[in-house]
Amino acid sequence: MPLPVPVLPEGVDPAWLPPGAFRAVGGRRTLIRGSGPLVETVHGEVAQACRRFGGRVVRDAVPDGAYDLVLGLGADGPDLLGEEGFTCAREGGTTTVTASGGRGLLYGLFHVVRLGEAAFTGERPRETHRPALALRMLDHWDNVAVHPVMGQVERGYAGGSLFWRDGRARGELDRVRAYGRLLAACGINAVSVNNVNVHAAEARLLTDRIGEVADIAGALRPYGIRTHLSVSFAAPVTLGGLPTADPLDGAVRAWWAGATRRVYEAIPDFGGYVVKADSEGQPGPFAYGRSHAEGANLLAAALEPFGGTVHWRAFVYDHRQDWRDRTTDRARAAYDHFVPLDGEFAANAVLQVKHGPMDFQVREPVSPLIGAMPRTRLAVELQATQEYTGQQRHVCWLGPMWSEVLRFPPELGLSVGELARGGLVAVPNAGDDPFWTGHPLAQANLYTFGRLAWRPDAEPRAVLDEWIGLSFPDAPPQVAEGLHAVLDGSWRTYEKYTAPLGVGFMVQPGHHYGPSVDGYEYSPWGTYHFADRDGLGVDRSVKSGTGFAGQYGKPWAELYESPDTCPDELLLFFHHVPYGHVLKSGKTVIQHIYDAHFEGVEEVEEARSVWASLAGLVDPARHARVAERYEEQLRGAREWRDQVNSYFFRKSGVPDGRGRRIY
Amino acid sequence: MPLPVPVLPEGVDPAWLPPGAFRAVGGRRTLIRGSGPLVETVHGEVAQACRRFGGRVVRDAVPDGAYDLVLGLGADGPDLLGEEGFTCAREGGTTTVTASGGRGLLYGLFHVVRLGEAAFTGERPRETHRPALALRMLDHWDNVAVHPVMGQVERGYAGGSLFWRDGRARGELDRVRAYGRLLAACGINAVSVNNVNVHAAEARLLTDRIGEVADIAGALRPYGIRTHLSVSFAAPVTLGGLPTADPLDGAVRAWWAGATRRVYEAIPDFGGYVVKADSEGQPGPFAYGRSHAEGANLLAAALEPFGGTVHWRAFVYDHRQDWRDRTTDRARAAYDHFVPLDGEFAANAVLQVKHGPMDFQVREPVSPLIGAMPRTRLAVELQATQEYTGQQRHVCWLGPMWSEVLRFPPELGLSVGELARGGLVAVPNAGDDPFWTGHPLAQANLYTFGRLAWRPDAEPRAVLDEWIGLSFPDAPPQVAEGLHAVLDGSWRTYEKYTAPLGVGFMVQPGHHYGPSVDGYEYSPWGTYHFADRDGLGVDRSVKSGTGFAGQYGKPWAELYESPDTCPDELLLFFHHVPYGHVLKSGKTVIQHIYDAHFEGVEEVEEARSVWASLAGLVDPARHARVAERYEEQLRGAREWRDQVNSYFFRKSGVPDGRGRRIY
Known part of the structure; x- marks a missing residue:
C-alpha cells in the first residue's frame, strides 16, 4: 500500500517541496520495484505527483521500455551502495534509479526530483551516489x-x-x-x-x-x-x-x-x-x-x-x-x-x-x-x-x-x-x-x-x-539571481556589521540578540574582548597568551601564533593588538571596524531593495514575511553599526578616516 | 470586645513588635476609655501585653490614680488633634494618652510602647503629637x-x-x-x-x-x-x-x-x-x-x-x-x-x-x-x-x-x-x-x-x-552600637562602590542587580553616562547641555549650572568632565572613582566583621540571615569595585595613584 503524502495544514509553507517541484516526475510513466515500508513511501510520493501532473505509476512489472522512470530495489551490488546509496542512469529513454535499501531508493527519488526535466533528457551515464557521512x-x-x-x-x-x-x-x-x-x-x-x-x-x-x-x-x-x-x-x-x-x-x-x-x-x-x-x-x-x-x-x-x-x-x-x-x-x-x-x-x-x-x-x-x-x-x-x-x-x-x-x-x-x-x-x-x-x-x-x-x-x-x-520551481530567472544576490554574501554581511575580526560575542546577555559590546565583558562566561583605550582582542598565542594557538597542528599553530601571519578575519580571536595595527588589507584595525560596519549596513540596504524588486515574482506571503524581516534586519544592522562604532570611537579616540557620523 | 492581636505563623520574625517591646506597658495597670473599632484594637494590644507581663487592663472606669496608664478618647480639643493626633503626659504616677479619634489612640499606644520604661518614669509635660502629613x-x-x-x-x-x-x-x-x-x-x-x-x-x-x-x-x-x-x-x-x-x-x-x-x-x-x-x-x-x-x-x-x-x-x-x-x-x-x-x-x-x-x-x-x-x-x-x-x-x-x-x-x-x-x-x-x-x-x-x-x-x-x-528590646548596649555601626553609613558605603558622583545606573539591564557599566548606555531608556576616553558625565547645564539645571529655582539653578559650584556628589549628574577634573575634595574624578570603590569594599568588610561580633547577642535566625547576606554583599561590592575600576582604567588609561590592583 503506497503511503499517502502528509497533508500540510492550511497556510503552512511547502518549503523546498512545493507541488511544482514534482512536475517532471509527475508527468511521467514510472515503474516502482521492490518491497518494504520505504518503497511504499516512494510509491506514495510518485502517485501523488502523477495525480497532479498526469503521469502514472506501476508497481513491480518488468522494465520494458514502456517507462520513463524505473525506481527499483535490488541488483546493483548492495555492498557498494549500502543502505542509503543509489545509482542513477538514463539510457534508451528510461531513467533508472537502483538502490539496495529503501532509504537509498527514497534519496534516489529526491535526486530525480531535484534534477527535474534534466533527469528525462538525453542519456546519462550511470552515477553512484552515497552519503559521505553515515549520520x-x-x-x-x-x-x-x-x-x-x-x-x-x-x-x-x-x-x-x-x-x-x-x-x-x-x-x-x-x-x-x-x-x-x-x-x-x-x-x-x-x-x-x-x-x-x-x-x-x-x-x-x-x-x-x-x-x-x-x-x-x-x-x-x-x-x-x-x-x-x-x-x-x-x-x-x-x-x-x-x-x-x-x-x-x-x-x-x-x-x-x-x-x-x-x-x-x-x-x-x-x-x-x-x-x-x-x-x-x-x-x-x-x-x-x-x-x-x-x-x-x-x-x-x-x-x-x-x-x-x-x-x-x-x-x-x-x-x-x-x-x-x-x-x-x-x-x-x-x-x-x-x-x-x-x-x-x-x-x-x-x-x-x-x-x-x-x-x-x-x-x-x-x-x-x-x-x-x-x-x-x-x-x-x-x-x-x-x-x-x-x-x-x-x-x-x-x-x-x-x-x-x-x-x-x-x-x-x-x-x-x-x-x-x-x-x-x-x-x-x-x-x-x-x-x-x-x-x-x-x-x-x-x-x-x-x-x-x-x-x-x-x-x-x-x-x-x-x-x-x-x-521556486515556477519562478522566472531573475528570482534565482535575486536570491543569490541576497543570500550568497549574507554571512559576510552579517559578520561585517557585528563583532569584528573574529573577536565574537558583543551581544546582549541572555537572549543574545542585538549588540552589547560589553555585554559579556565582565561576566563569568569566558567570552571577552579586553578592549581598552589602546587596543583589543584576546592573546591566545603560546608566547604571551593563553597558549590556545598551540593546540593546533602544523601549519596552523605557527600561522595563528603571530599577528603577522594570522588571517585578518581571525586576528582578534588570537591576538590583542593596538587600534593602529595594520591588517593585511592595508587598513588599520580601527578603520576596518568603521568601514566594515558602514559597509554591512549598506549591504543590507542593497539586499532589501533587491528583495523588494522580486515582489510579484514569488509567493506573496513569502515575499511579505521576508520584506518585513528586512526592516528589522536593517534596524538591527544600524544599531550594531552605531553601537560598535561609537564604542570604539569613544574608547580609541580615533576619528573615522572618512569623516562619517559616529555618536 | 477587644480585638485579639494577630498571631504570626510559626517562624515569622516579629520585626519591630516582638513581645519584649511591650514589657513596660504589659506590666502596668491600664485604663482604656472610649469606644469604636480602633479602641478595641488598642484594648486587644494592651490585654495581650498584660497577659504576658502581669499587668491588667480595665475599660471605661473613672481615672482615679489606680492606673499607671490611661488611654482615652475625648476631652482634649478635637480640632487641634485631628483624627490621628494624641497628647501624652505623666503626672502623679499616671501616664495619660488622649486622642480625639481611634487612630490617634492607637498611635498614642505605640508612642508609649516606644518610650518603654521612660513612659512610666518621673513627670512628663503634656506633649502633642500629630502627623505632619495626612497621607x-x-x-x-x-x-x-x-x-x-x-x-x-x-x-x-x-x-x-x-x-x-x-x-x-x-x-x-x-x-x-x-x-x-x-x-x-x-x-x-x-x-x-x-x-x-x-x-x-x-x-x-x-x-x-x-x-x-x-x-x-x-x-x-x-x-x-x-x-x-x-x-x-x-x-x-x-x-x-x-x-x-x-x-x-x-x-x-x-x-x-x-x-x-x-x-x-x-x-x-x-x-x-x-x-x-x-x-x-x-x-x-x-x-x-x-x-x-x-x-x-x-x-x-x-x-x-x-x-x-x-x-x-x-x-x-x-x-x-x-x-x-x-x-x-x-x-x-x-x-x-x-x-x-x-x-x-x-x-x-x-x-x-x-x-x-x-x-x-x-x-x-x-x-x-x-x-x-x-x-x-x-x-x-x-x-x-x-x-x-x-x-x-x-x-x-x-x-x-x-x-x-x-x-x-x-x-x-x-x-x-x-x-x-x-x-x-x-x-x-x-x-x-x-x-x-x-x-x-x-x-x-x-x-x-x-x-x-x-x-x-x-x-x-x-x-x-x-x-x-x-x-531588639532585650539586647545589651553593644548591639545598638553595632547596628548603628553597620547601618548609619551603609547608604554612603553603597554609593561608594556603585555608580560614581551621581551618574547613576551602570546596572545589569532588566533586573538591575549588579554592575554593568554600559548596561544601559546604548539603550532606549534615557539613562546614559557618556563615558569616553577623555571623561564622563551628562551635561545638563543650560549653557551647553540639556538645560535641566534651569528647571530649578534659586539658588540651585545657578549652583548646579557650573561644575565649579555643583556639589561633588552630583557632579556627573549635571556635568560631563574630564577624568582629570579636580573635585572639591581635592581629588581628580578618576582617582575619586578608584578610591571610593576601594573604600566601599573595605567598609563592607568592616561591617561584616562588626556583624559577626554580634553573634550570640541577637536572635540566631536573624543573625544567620544577615551574616549570609553579608557574604553576598561583599561578593557584589567587590564585583562592582573591579568592574567599575577596570572599565574606567581601560577607558582613561590613568593608573591608580596608589598602585592598587585594577584589572
Whole structure:
C-alpha cells in the first residue's frame, strides 16, 4: 500500500517541496520495484505527483521500455551502495534509479526530483551516489514543558516545537511526518527530539513517557529518519531512585541497561542517546571523580546490544570563570578535557564537537579538537538555528561558513568533513512557524546543512541552486539571481556589521540578540574582548597568551601564533593588538571596524531593495514575511553599526578616516 | 470586645513588635476609655501585653490614680488633634494618652510602647503629637498573577506578595492584619494593594474582583489603614467594553462613576485610585489628545462624592529614546510634562512625584517638579524596596538619603517634607519572607519611612534608635552600637562602590542587580553616562547641555549650572568632565572613582566583621540571615569595585595613584 503524502495544514509553507517541484516526475510513466515500508513511501510520493501532473505509476512489472522512470530495489551490488546509496542512469529513454535499501531508493527519488526535466533528457551515464557521512542528524533543543527562561524551544526562533507543546507531545503527527519528508529530501536521517538541557519533565521521556517519543519515531520512520533522545546523566538518581549515578557502579549500569531495553521495546530502531554532561550546570561524571570516557561508555554499553549510539557532547568548560583571570581560556577547554581521553571511548560512543572552540559565533577558527583524537569517533556540530547570527530575523545563509569549516584540514591532512566519522549534526532552525524557520530564507540553511552532511565537499552555491530550483520551481530567472544576490554574501554581511575580526560575542546577555559590546565583558562566561583605550582582542598565542594557538597542528599553530601571519578575519580571536595595527588589507584595525560596519549596513540596504524588486515574482506571503524581516534586519544592522562604532570611537579616540557620523 | 492581636505563623520574625517591646506597658495597670473599632484594637494590644507581663487592663472606669496608664478618647480639643493626633503626659504616677479619634489612640499606644520604661518614669509635660502629613502610604507593586518577567511582586526582594499568590488573593488575613499592625506602629495609614503596572488579571480587581480587595481592606482597617487600588486608565475599554477611554467622553465618565460607586459599596472607607498613565507602556490620556490633568480629573470626579483621592503618578517620560540623541533628557520629562498643568488638577487629585528626576538611584538631585507646582497637591514617592540599592541583599539604610530629600528646599523656601501636602508614599520592601523584608536589617527602611512620613524633619538616627529599641528590646548596649555601626553609613558605603558622583545606573539591564557599566548606555531608556576616553558625565547645564539645571529655582539653578559650584556628589549628574577634573575634595574624578570603590569594599568588610561580633547577642535566625547576606554583599561590592575600576582604567588609561590592583 503506497503511503499517502502528509497533508500540510492550511497556510503552512511547502518549503523546498512545493507541488511544482514534482512536475517532471509527475508527468511521467514510472515503474516502482521492490518491497518494504520505504518503497511504499516512494510509491506514495510518485502517485501523488502523477495525480497532479498526469503521469502514472506501476508497481513491480518488468522494465520494458514502456517507462520513463524505473525506481527499483535490488541488483546493483548492495555492498557498494549500502543502505542509503543509489545509482542513477538514463539510457534508451528510461531513467533508472537502483538502490539496495529503501532509504537509498527514497534519496534516489529526491535526486530525480531535484534534477527535474534534466533527469528525462538525453542519456546519462550511470552515477553512484552515497552519503559521505553515515549520520546526518538534527539535535532539537525542544523542551516538552515551557521553560521559564528558554521557552518551548531553547534558542528557537521559529515559533513553538513541532513535537511538544505545554508539557506534552502535540500529537499532530502529520506535521511531524511532513517535517520528516522535508528532511529526507535533503538527506537528513536522524533527529534527536528534545533539548540537551534535560529538565525534569523531559527526563521522563526516557522512562514512563517513552510512548510519546515512540509516536514521533513512528511519524519520522517512513522518511528514513531514526529518532534519538537527549537524556540526563543523573537519570538513575532522579528517575531510578538510586543513591548515585556513578558510571562504575553496578546498580547504575543495570539501571541504564534496563531503561535502554525498555526504550528499544518501544522503538526498535531507536538511534541512541545525546548527552550534555558537566556542562553549564548539567550533571555528569565529574561528580563521581570519573572521566567523560567512563561516563560515555556507561551509556554506550547499555545501547550496544541494540545497535544504538551515544552522542557525548564535548562542550565542557568553566562557565563560572572569573573575568579578572586572563589565564583561563574557554577556547582551550574542549581540547584540554578530551584529548587525553583519545582511545578510551567505546566504539559506539561518538564525541560530538562544536565546529569552533567557542560557541557558534559568526567567525571562529575550527576547533583544534577535530583532528586531535584519531582514535575516537567524532561528530561535528553546527548550529542552523541562528542564535548568534541574527535569530532568523536577519538573513544569514550559513552555507559558505559551514563549507569553509568542512573543507578545513585541522592537522592530519584530512578535512573536517572527512574527520567527522561520527557524523554531522546541526541544531535545527525549524519550528511550528508557518514558514518552518521564521525567516523564509532561513529554510536554505536547513536544506544546505542536509546536503553538506551528505557531501561535505559540495559547492555551497550549487546546493543553493538546488534549493532555489526546488523552492521556486515556477519562478522566472531573475528570482534565482535575486536570491543569490541576497543570500550568497549574507554571512559576510552579517559578520561585517557585528563583532569584528573574529573577536565574537558583543551581544546582549541572555537572549543574545542585538549588540552589547560589553555585554559579556565582565561576566563569568569566558567570552571577552579586553578592549581598552589602546587596543583589543584576546592573546591566545603560546608566547604571551593563553597558549590556545598551540593546540593546533602544523601549519596552523605557527600561522595563528603571530599577528603577522594570522588571517585578518581571525586576528582578534588570537591576538590583542593596538587600534593602529595594520591588517593585511592595508587598513588599520580601527578603520576596518568603521568601514566594515558602514559597509554591512549598506549591504543590507542593497539586499532589501533587491528583495523588494522580486515582489510579484514569488509567493506573496513569502515575499511579505521576508520584506518585513528586512526592516528589522536593517534596524538591527544600524544599531550594531552605531553601537560598535561609537564604542570604539569613544574608547580609541580615533576619528573615522572618512569623516562619517559616529555618536 | 477587644480585638485579639494577630498571631504570626510559626517562624515569622516579629520585626519591630516582638513581645519584649511591650514589657513596660504589659506590666502596668491600664485604663482604656472610649469606644469604636480602633479602641478595641488598642484594648486587644494592651490585654495581650498584660497577659504576658502581669499587668491588667480595665475599660471605661473613672481615672482615679489606680492606673499607671490611661488611654482615652475625648476631652482634649478635637480640632487641634485631628483624627490621628494624641497628647501624652505623666503626672502623679499616671501616664495619660488622649486622642480625639481611634487612630490617634492607637498611635498614642505605640508612642508609649516606644518610650518603654521612660513612659512610666518621673513627670512628663503634656506633649502633642500629630502627623505632619495626612497621607503616609505604601504602594505595593504586587501582581495578582505571576508576571512572566516581573514575577509575583515587581521589584520585590522579599519573597511573594502578602496579598496575592498565583492569580488569587492569598486569604491569609491574619498575616495581612499582622502587617497592618507593624505599619500602624510606625505611622503608615494607607496601602495600595496592587502594582501600578496593571495587567489583565489585576485590572479586574476594580470590578468583579473587588471582593478580594474588600477582604484585605477588612484586615487592614483595625490598624487604621485605608486601602487603595491601582487601576488602568483603559479600564472603560478593557473592562467596560466601551469604544474609548477618553476622559472627556460622557459614557467614560459615567462608567467610572458607576464602577467607583460599586467599589465604595464594597469598601466604604476606600482610599482611592493610583494611576500610572502614559508611562512605560501603560495607557493614558495622551491617546485621546487629552492632558494629564484631564485624565486625573476624570477619576477625581468619580471619587469625589465618596471622599476618595486619585494619586496620579508624574513618572511620564520617553522610554523609547534614541541613545544617539543627546538633546532629549529624561530628567527633564516630569517637569516639562506637568508644570504647565499647575492649577488644573482637581482638589482630590494628587500628583505623585518620585523624589528624584530619574528613577530611585542611590544619588539624584531632588526633582525640580517638587516646589514648581504651588497650586497642585503633590505627594512625594520614595522607594523602600531596594531596586537600585542592593535589592535587600546589600545593607543600605535609606534614612539619611530620605531625610536629605525631605529637608531639601527646592525653590520656595519650603522643604520637600512641607511641600508634600498630598502625602509621602513609598514602594514598600515587604513580602511573605519570614523576615518580611528579605534582609532583616531592611526592616529598618520600612520603619524609618513610616516615621519620616509622620514627621519629615525627624532625625533619622533617632528613628533608627527607636527601631533598635523596639526590635531588639532585650539586647545589651553593644548591639545598638553595632547596628548603628553597620547601618548609619551603609547608604554612603553603597554609593561608594556603585555608580560614581551621581551618574547613576551602570546596572545589569532588566533586573538591575549588579554592575554593568554600559548596561544601559546604548539603550532606549534615557539613562546614559557618556563615558569616553577623555571623561564622563551628562551635561545638563543650560549653557551647553540639556538645560535641566534651569528647571530649578534659586539658588540651585545657578549652583548646579557650573561644575565649579555643583556639589561633588552630583557632579556627573549635571556635568560631563574630564577624568582629570579636580573635585572639591581635592581629588581628580578618576582617582575619586578608584578610591571610593576601594573604600566601599573595605567598609563592607568592616561591617561584616562588626556583624559577626554580634553573634550570640541577637536572635540566631536573624543573625544567620544577615551574616549570609553579608557574604553576598561583599561578593557584589567587590564585583562592582573591579568592574567599575577596570572599565574606567581601560577607558582613561590613568593608573591608580596608589598602585592598587585594577584589572
